Amino acid sequence: MDDKNNEIFRQYELKVFNVYRARGAYVLETNQGLKLLKGFEGSKNHLDYENRIKNVLVERGFQNVDLYVANKSGELISQDSNGGRYIVKDWFVGEECNLRDIGDVKRAIRNLAHLHKPMKHISLSEEEHKHYSQIMLTTIYEKHNRELKRVRTYIKDKKQRNEFEATFLTIFNPFYEQGVRALELIRESDYEELYQKALSEENICHGNYTYHNIVFMKSDEATTNFEKALIGVQVADIYQFLRKTMEKNNWNFEYGNAILEEYSKESPLTKEELKLLYIMLLYPEKFWKVTNYYYNNKKSWISQRNIQKLLGISDQREVKDAYLDHLFKEIQ
Structure with missing residues (x-):
């Protein structure tokens, strides 16, 4: 686990047990379940819009979506000492859909x-x-x-x-x-x-x-x-x-x-x-x-x-x- 990741982890109320790579991101095994850490290059406004849609889905009973996790400051975007921006969101264990099945x-x-x-x-x-x-x-x-x-x-x-x-x-x-x-x-x-x-x-x-x-x-x-x-x-x-x-x-x-x-x-x-x-x-x-x-x-x-x-x-x-x-x- 590199120092850059640890710098980000410390910004969340999460206890990280294990980390592994997955498609340009990191899957985190934590005390709050599976999470995904990835770099973020979009806009805060778009992120807020997207997360609000997901929150509405959860409120209406559609539970299994990748909600963003707020950091200790209540923000969805976290930053490292080099200015890199990251998000953490809920993640899931399972298989991808096979379009030939x-x-x-x-x-x-x-x-x-x-x-x-x-x-x-x-x-x-x-x-x-x-x-x-x-x-x-x-x-x-x-x-x-x-x-x-x-x-x-x-x-x-x-x-x-x-x-x-x-x-x-x-x-x-x-x-x-x-x-x-x-x-x-x-x-x-x-x-x-x-x-x-x-x-x-x-x-x-x-x-x-x-x-x-x-x-x-x-x-x-x-x-x-x-x-x-x-x-x-x-x-x-x-x-x-x-x-x-x-x-x-x-x-x-x-x-x-x-x-x-x-x-x-x-x-x-x-x-x-x-x-x-x-x-x-x-x-x-x-x-x-x-x-x-x-x-x-x-x-x-x-x-x-x-x-x-x-x-x-x-x-x-x-x-x-x-x-x-x-x-x-x-x-x-």
């Missing part, structure tokens, strides 16, 4: 449905609405579509193209067309009404509901890492979890059906919400992400990993489209 997937989506209920009608300040509301998808899709066109123009104008660039031009059209279609559909849909309703009701999304933020304990689940929590339409969490699960399972209908069925058992989705989910899945987000990474780096040498990502997205397009067709028919 349909039992784990069902358990995780049920947990999300349970989580979403107490994340509605959370009283927030005008300032929090200003800083922590979702950006409208129409704005995002317009911007991303412009960026995709810009990258295509940039690559087409190059005299010599590397493997990534040649592959990008070959597969560009169908993905861009899906981006344009998604934007058309969302403009025609009830999305703006759903969005404004979510803001007025002060509903919160986890913002990063992925496998490594879901801990399966022996008889319960814990949900961690609310740093990306935003005020907005909770379908965004379902979309993120469903998309990542489907990508892991080559867009196997069984997983998609299970996710929507299990969520709806706890909290039925409206037709408008299902249509929004379809549009979000239609938008080629992963293609845009890989494209954006390439353009922002503008490297003459592109790693084989990024080329493989691009090829992987292309390889899954047919099975993804088949699932989208299936989902579209289901919601008619």
